Amino acid sequence: MGHTITEKIILSHVPGLKEISPGDFVKAKIDLCLGNDITSPIAIKEFRELGKKKVFNQKRVVLVPDHFLPAKDMKSANQAKILKDFAEEFGISNYFELGEMGVEHALLPERGLIMPGDLMIGADSHTCTHGALGSFATGMGSTDLAYAMAFGECWLKVPETIQIRFTGKPKKWVGGKDLILQVIRDLGVSGALYKSLEFTGDTIEMLSMDDRMSMCNMAIEAGAKNGIIAPDKVTEKYVKAAIRKYKPARKTYTMVKSDKDAVYSDVREYNVSKLEPVVATPHLPSNGKPVSEIKDVKVDQVVIGSCTNGRISDLKQAAAVLKNKKVNPNTRLVVIPATQAIYLEAVKEGYAEIFVRAGGTFCTPSCGPCLGGHMGILHEGEVAVATTNRNFVGRMGHPKSFVYLSNPAVAAASAVRGIISHPSEV
């Protein structure tokens, strides 16, 4: 019997194990573990309780204080300092101070820290983003991170896999974000609970790594344990470029693919050639609708950024819509590139100037307002269109504010018109 890519990667990380099936509990070796300024302080406290003198591997622990940095208040500064002190004490080289720091799930792939075939855990639910590189990556909690830092392993239940097969060429202004919003619309927020979501089909081959990362990023919003895309030429080109540029400690990788006779718990097919941009209405990511069905929704704020859509091709799309346009006087535009490298490229390519001339802001990398942290919190009754991943009650500020999730082009168009809009309406 064949195996899925997820099963194969897990199997290859359990020493001595010969066979694997969904539902099995295993202790798997990890290649990488990740924490941020919210989840790491608890993990560090737990780690210290274990009394270990060192982490399992100084190069395989990554700490990124991206959530509340630049420190939004004294308490946040305190939390971030716990990471910095720990990194220094334990010789963790992959600690990213402000100035190098970026949104973790954009930063790690960019730096070549996560590789195809890897098994990675992160104390952040959107760790599933890294499945776009053909790795098994899943979010866990702080205690799991503490354990992983100490022993280089984690406990896992091997998930069943749902295959989502996409065919057809997406229309202009339709990208990975729309595909995944459509999938979550159909599956619901718990439709893939405890399962793996594997994205396949000829559409995937046409998508950039940025699009693929947007898709795997939101696998968790359907309840999934991981999202994953088998590595191909596009993946390999991206990985090789990262290795060349940043010379990470590990330079080898394994291209794993699902067997032809792999067993799936479900296979769903999508022809995306007619799909239009999808917008998830408040207060669940599963409330997706075609943008044309959303009429006259006034927008107070637009946020373009995050681990879902803060990458260079996202900013490029937004800039294409905003070029020579003005943000509506009743709307605020907040653009947040996900990393310093993306920031620089956006400056070099002229996108930053387009955003600022349009009357928007162009901020330093941070998770910012996505989780209601800082840099654009919503007032009672306010409506936001965001390229982020969650529109739960109170997610971006006041419990009585409203978040609509969209792709970057729809967000930019909505900023210009002041109501939720299709990019072709600008």
Added chain:
Amino acid sequence: MKLKGKVHKFGNDINTDEIIPARYLNTSDPEELAQHCMEDADPEFPGKVEKGDIIVGGENFGCGSSREHAPISIKAAGVSCVIAESFARIFYRNCINIGLPIFTSPEAAQKIKQGDVVEVNVAKGEISKSGNKKVFKSEVFPKFIKDMITQGGLIESAKNKK
């Protein structure tokens, strides 16, 4: 061990932003987090919850973020256990890892009402309304997880590990 407490009932897809909003995540102090527990699902909850009380949720309880602050705030608020139709996976493992008892029982979650007093036999996973003979069975933990719980959670069980 037996737990007994008054029920606070919540609906489906209660997410970690409702359990502990991110505006309070600039600390990991359990007592401070407890003061805002469930605040965005029920603003009055932190004021009315009493030691031993039980949270009952619908499907997909604890979905969203990986923040362990969510089960920590529930535990520190004095809640003795959480019963739900189903749990989101990261929240599920976080509860096991920090030692907050959770029980998956669609029947119990549907039949138990706000304000009911409920008794839980932790070892047997049996749930009943106080003074009522009807017993709701909860899903049995797999042996792997049961062993970890017996050893006092992930960190405790790892203390003697080389």
